[in-house]
Amino acid sequence: MTTFFSPRARRLASCSAAAALCIASASGARPFTAEDLVGLKRVSAPALSPDGRHVAFVLRETRLEENRGHTDLYVVDLAGGSPRRLTALKDSSRDPQWSAAGDAVYFIAADGGPAQVFRVAATGGPVQKVTDLGVDVESFALAPTGDRLAVALGVFRDCATIDCTHQRLEAIAKSKPRSRLYTQLFIRHWDAWADGRRNVLYTLPLTKDGLASGTPVSVSGSLDGDVPSKPFGDGADFSFSPDGRSLVYSVRVAGRAEAWSTNFDLYLSPADGTVPPLNLTEANKAWDAEPRFSPDGRTLAYRAMDRAGFESDRFHVVLRDMASGTTRSLTGNWDRSVSAMRWTADGASLIVQVTERGHEPLYRIDARTGTPTRLTGDGTVEAFDARAGAIVYAQASLTAPADLYALAAKGAPRRLTEVNDTALKGIELGVPEQFSFAGADGATVYGWVVRPPGLAPGQKVPVAFLVHGGPQGTFSNQWGYRWNPQVFAGAGYGAVFIDFHGSTGYGQAFTDSISGDWGGRPLEDLQKGLAAAEQKYPWLDGTRSCALGASYGGFMINWIAGNWPDRFRCLVNHDGIFDSRSMAYSTEELWFDEWEHGGPYYAVPAAYEKFSPSQFVTRWKAPMLVIHGEQDFRVPLEQGIATFTALQRRGIESKMLVFPDENHWVLKPGNSLTWHRTVLGWLDEHLRR
Secondary structure, eight states: OOOOOOOHHHHHHHHTTHHHHHHHOOTEEEEEOOHHHHHOOOOEEEETTTSSSEEEEEEEEEEGGTTEEEEEEEETTTTTTTOOOOOOOOSSSEEEEEEETSSSEEEEEEETSSOOOEEEEEOOOOOOEEOOOOEEEEEEEETTSSSEEEEEEEEETTTTSHHHHHHHHHHHHOSSSSSOOOOSSSSTTTEOOOOSSEEEEEEEBTTSSBBOOSSSSETTTTSOOOOSSSSOOOOOEEEEOTSSSSSEEEEEEOGGGGGGGGOEEEEEETTTSSSEEEEEEOOOOOOOOEEOOOOTTSSSEEESSSSOOOOTSSOOOEEEETOHHHHHHHSSSOOOOOEEEEOOOOOOOEEEOOOOOOBEEEOOOOTTTTOOOOOOOEEEEEEEEETEEEEEEEEEEETTEEEHHHESSSSSEEEEOTTHHHHHHHHHHHHEEEEEEEEEOOOOEEEEEEEEETOOOOOOOEEEEOOOOSSSOOOOOOOOOOSHHHHHHHHTTTEEEEEOOTTTSHHHHHHHTTTTTTTSSSHHHHHHHHHHHHHHHHEEEEEEEEEEEEHHHHHHHHHHHHHHHTSSSSSEEEEEOOOHHHHHHOOOOOOOHHHHHHHHTTTTTHOOOOOGGGGGEEESSOOOEEEETTTOOOTTTTHHHHHHHHHTTTTEEEEEEEEETSSSOOHHHHHHHHHHHHHHHHHHHHOOO
């Protein structure tokens, strides 16, 4: 049985259960709620104009009655002023890119049909349709010369024309008998079943009016691979040379090994598709990504991993001399993993984004020496752009959703947007603090607490102990829309979260340490971290605590159930692994499981079984809420069902919440409210009896 609460009832329930908390907030400010979280606007995808004077960006607003978010494009002047709205289409607009002349912004929108490229004048006005290709445009890029457009289209490889793909998709949609025949993996990926299409890169000429003309020319079609990659690849997977004559793109050639390979290579093709693709990075059997030409076109920068099969290896920056073909690692000696990068206008440096000790700042890297210089302070840079001497970025933190900032050559960054100031007015957020302790092997391990607002002197609050996923991830100084500690703090819980062994941002050796040791040092860090938090922060009531986690965090909840069974009054497991053998044979990206356990299950079964929660069900006793998305193919639904079955069969208090239309994440706003109300109701029931 599922119980639903109105927004007002949710707040009143929290106040009733923690009256002292509400009384202490005498200023009139109220706590933050899940309803507040879902209603916030979201800034993303900043794109600087060629002259560096304006930035276009995406703004997402919630349409709760439609259970979805809607995005439009805005532009704001770096010199000051309010953002101006550029698009107001029925369907969402995304991926803004400026024309070479800076007089228009190109973007992708569906507008009632397949997603296509559109354009709008930088000053606003009517929207023009740039392409009309009959199939969805997945991503695109504009040539710096302004005369050519690259588009990625999902097509059937045995179709000679794009229209053939369009007609076949229509026939499939009308067909009543439905079946799928596969000869190799991936048969499904993330949340979609494979239908035989590949993302292929095409180019088209642009007219003087900025519209596409002629028949698209295939650039990557001779390669059996996706450009961009699935499921999360985008326009960063390919780029034009400054003269517009060439394209470099990242692709993993599929074949039989695609599901257990991380070997992405960079290929060079002429923009007119007249020469077959040339593999630039064949020697590296690991991941090569995000090709970026220097402003003069002489150097290609890209991010590279060194270890084949390991998706969480360190990405370092490599520079390739395009004339000689020689390469050198620019950041090989810097123990940071680069997640995104841009050249500066003079070609002397690169601006890069990294994860670092609970924060995600920007650095400037000298292109000659590799010397890093930090540019931004604490918090998380979610996206950025650099052009014409300007740097703009979207930054968030544990106390603020993302807004846009301009980085000045001297002085403090300038805030460009205030999209949620009105929504957050009158709300008191929890206070975060980072702490450290001696974890497994005596290593220094970091964690965070978020103190609920309005605590009275001497007051204690129950604990929401959050375990991050990945496992090579982090619960850092960021603003999340799925596991936001402020929602727990607003409901009267002290949120505690630990960056255990395996987390990112503390050096690659620390990240590596979890592979083959999923239930060892990470569990020790969680145990010692919670004890350290309770000792340091007397307002935490450790006798009333619940552990919650998703993905690897969900695995850890199942592991805690059998290996730390007496510590928590309740547990929450979202999309967590229950049985390592069934997971190994049903998940889609095999490289992950095989790296983490040292090979495929049939080769090293003992390595999998060592940390399989299913081996310890007889020790389970804590009440558990199980949550799963039916469209989760990374950790399939059966893992959640098996967890719930084990709980029910042993007579342990348990509930299972299933989302038929969600994947590994809960993304729809109405579903998010259901998730939060169910989870907080579970905590209230067990920690506030």
